[in-house]
Amino acid sequence: MSPMTTSKQHQVGGGFAWAKWTSMALMIFGQCLPASAALGGDLSSVQADQAHMKAILKTTAAPAYTLHEIKTEMGTTVREFASADGRVFAVAWHGPSVPPMQQILGTYFQQYSAGVQAHHAGYVGRRPLNIQEPGLVVQSSGHARGFFGRAYVPGMLPPGVTPDQIR
């Protein structure tokens, strides 16, 4: 075939758009959100995550925990598991994008980031993420437009709750 081409399609309208009101909304949210976030945080952090991700929230009760499910417009779902005392002990996610980790990991974000660095140190190649430290477990798998992962604090799991339930 010939290496013909045209750039016309790039010169007409229908290109990517400014969404000024979106950036305004981001500013408003950003200014009124508490700094605390999900993992290890209290229930107010769930609402903070919902606002940050501009998502809808559904809450269901299980015997040993309360599940707060946050779903973004795009379809990325974050599940935050809260114990009876109102502390988020685990988060799980799946969907077409990776959720904002600083938002959902809160005070555990730095430990996560350091764990990622260690995971990559020394050799190349792509594989699932598996951070298993005494105070934090983060596991992630999937491919572009289909990500799956979870993070939990082993010492915070309520009695009777196993990692297999954190999906």
Added chain:
Amino acid sequence: MRKFLPLVIVVSLGFLAGCGGNGGGGSTPVGVPPAGGNVQPILVNGGPVSGVIYPNGAFTSVTLCNPGTTTCQTIGGILVDTGSFGLRILSSEITLTGLQTLTSGSSTLYNCIQFADSSFLWGAAEVADVQIAGETASSETVQVIADPTGFGIPTDCSNGGIDEDNQAGLGANGILGIGPEPVDCGLACDPTGGNQFPPTPFYYTCGGGTCTPSFVSVSQQVQNPVALFSTDNNGTIVELPELSGAAASETGSLIFGIGTETNNQIPSSATIFTLDDEDTFSVTFNGTTYNSSNGTASFIDLGSNGLFFPDTSIPTCTDVPDFYCPTSLLSLSATNLGTNAATGTVNFSIDNADNLFAEGSGADAAYSTLGGPNTGGGFDYGLPFFYGRHVFTSIDGAAVPSGAPAAPWWAY
């Protein structure tokens, strides 16, 4: 309420400067490719980084051309990946100066991609003609990977992960994403797609030192080049030869199109597995089923460099716990299940990764029995799955051969 600005293109000066320089993977003037050339060699050869072996990475070359011209550059060391969508190349490897940068007003369009291993790539969205074998994707958006100057990468892109903006980190000169979707985001990122907010982390307009998440029309998103080919554009076949154990290198083929030529017909012996909304399917292993509905999705992904699956009974290596180190070769079996109820048994073997890496004086790059844990997840059939198989990947929304189910699907 949204304000749409017309899109313009900045064409760099130096457009007529010839065929670029001689850095990176070299520079080659490219003429009209031979008709019917839908076969591209791929090599599991350790990759382009001097002194570093990329285990189980399939590498090839692509030719970038200034749009509408024969001013081109061929870049080797590109990792072939069926788990992502679009062509992404390190800016440091590109010597062409006439690629077209997508802009809006005084701002430039940037693209971000994150991977499941928490690495990410950031770079400008630029338009090039992309030639692979005898196929051409005209005026397609590619990501030119480079850290920005004058502003920082948005934190929802970096996300606490690893910036693989260099050859050593990436282990490659770029990534050729030819998975089962035509673009890297889709309608969710399109201004007409119905979303209220631009999803992150995908597209950003950056100017004046700041970046704002942005909508981008599907036709201008980073595109799977195969979907833009004028022919043979409905999918791919990846073929790697049978391999027992380890080898220094393996040579295979990337064939474009499914059922469009005599060399890309689906054999009657193949099974087609259709995919769910997240381009995954179901795998049953040791009595447990792993799929997206229970948060443990399973998938085939040439860009993963081993067979990754949950099995707490197999010891992991003490030095590199991302791989399994059984005391002897394990013969295992799993059952795949498509959303179309098609099933198939996969027999595979897992060997001790420490021993594998030590064999061949540490110079091997191809390993058929390399695997590791995917704790908390499902089955990730990485590159070893492709040894001895012809793996078809059909692209979502593309035409399929008569009698085949609607895309996307895998077949082998």
